[in-house]
Amino acid sequence: MTTRPDILCIGSVLWDIIGRAPSHMRQGSDVPGRITRLPGGVAWNIAMTLARFGLRPAALSAIGQDAEGDELMTACREMGAIMDYVYRSADLPTDTYMAVEGKNGLIAAIADAHSLEAAGDKILAPLENGTLGSEAAPYGGLIALDGNLTQRLLDQIARSTLFAAADLRVAPASPGKAERLMPFLRHSRAVLYVNLEEAGTLCQTEFSSSQAAAEGLLKRGAARALVTDGGNAASDGTADGVITQQPPAVMVTRVTGAGDTFMAAHIVAESQGSSREEALARALTAAAKYVSGEHAT
Ligand SMILES: Nc1ncnc2c1ncn2[C@@H]1O[C@H](COP(=O)(O)OP(=O)(O)O)[C@@H](O)[C@H]1O
Numbered sequence: 001m002t003t004r005p006d007i008l009c010i011g012s013v014l015w016d017i018i019g020r021a022p023s024h025m026r027q028g029s030d031v032p033g034r035i036t037r038l039p040g041g042v043a044w045n046i047a048m049t050l051a052r053f054g055l056r057p058a059a060l061s062a063i064g065q066d067a068e069g070d071e072l073m074t075a076c077r078e079m080g081a082i083m084d085y086v087y088r089s090a091d092l093p094t095d096t097y098m099a100v101e102g103k104n105g106l107i108a109a110i111a112d113a114h115s116l117e118a119a120g121d122k123i124l125a126p127l128e129n130g131t132l133g134s135e136a137a138p139y140g141g142l143i144a145l146d147g148n149l150t151q152r153l154l155d156q157i158a159r160s161t162l163f164a165a166a167d168l169r170v171a172p173a174s175p176g177k178a179e180r181l182m183p184f185l186r187h188s189r190a191v192l193y194v195n196l197e198e199a200g201t202l203c204q205t206e207f208s209s210s211q212a213a214a215e216g217l218l219k220r221g222a223a224r225a226l227v228t229d230g231g232n233a234a235s236d237g238t239a240d241g242v243i244t245q246q247p248p249a250v251m252v253t254r255v256t257g258a259g260d261t262f263m264a265a266h267i268v269a270e271s272q273g274s275s276r277e278e279a280l281a282r283a284l285t286a287a288a289k290y291v292s293g294e295h296a297t
């Protein structure tokens with residue numbers, strides 16, 4: 001029997017193919033380096049971070065029935081996620097993300113999430129067919145949703161009765177995909193996790209602080225917004241008001257994944273009954289430890 005998940009992570013679970021070179025790179029560079037492959041996708045990254053904090057995540061995604069898909073399923077299971085609810089497509093290939101990083105940081109990346117997009121609402125079947133929920137008895141637990149899904153499906157989710165009882169936590173997949181989360185601005189219960197740039201994209205403006213961004217998102221109709229701003233103060237805005245806290249000052253050794261760490265730590269804190277102030281402080285502490293290289297993975 002499958003263990004009951006603590007949280008569903010809906011969105012991209014794919015292979016990350018990352019090329020890293022120790023030299024400074026620019027367009028057209030052809031240099032020696034290392035190429036690695038590991039499970040990725042925003043939903044997966046959130047799932048793994050949640051698992052690190054002690055929750056048992058289940059993924060809802062589309063993975064091909066190809067050899068890459070079989071290997072991905074095995075790798076994800078070995079890392080502790082429940083993969084039984086994943087939609088395995090017979091005719092769609094397993095998705096891939098490819099990035100090139102030089103000494104001077106990320107040079108470029110391409111996210112090929114076409115199979116997830118093509119699978120559409122098939123990935124949500126377990127929430128409808130009674131496996132995890134149904135129209136009559138919607139899933140009532142935590143859900144982390146990533147913005148790799150199509151605008152159309154995100155729109156459908158925002159209005160669906162299948163999600164009416166869920167504690168929905170939403171994150172954009174990349175700054176370029178932030179506007180796909182627009183349907184959740186007027187959603188009565190969704191919690192948005194965005195950085196300052198993504199908040200600006202959603203509100204079609206530029207914000208100078210997380211507090212202003214949280215207020216802006218609330219004004220546009222968001223029920224709740226958590227806004228981070230790197231080493232600057234982060235905010236949690238609800239109808240009850242905006243709480244703002246300064247992250248601990250740390251020596252930064254890595255920033256990729258800081259937003260996922262913040263979100264996962266915040267969800268875990270609230271699932272353990274923390275107040276809004278406490279949850280924000282715990283998320284900032286976890287993200288500070290992460291960027292300073294303390295939980296190196
Ligand atoms: N330079 C930094 N100094 C201290 N904390 C940081 C720094 N960069 C990120 N963090 C921590 O990580 C959180 C998320 O970072 P941010 O860069 O806003 O998210 P994203 O990775 O989504 O762009 C911040 O709220 C903060 O707690």
Ligand SMILES: O=c1[nH]cc([C@@H]2O[C@H](COP(=O)(O)O)[C@@H](O)[C@H]2O)c(=O)[nH]1
Nearest residue numbers: 012016040041042097111173174256257
């Ligand atoms: O459009 C997308 N871009 C990036 C990702 C995922 O985000 C991570 C890289 O994000 P960042 O560049 O923020 O480190 C990778 O795991 C990648 O698979 C994704 O799911 N969708």
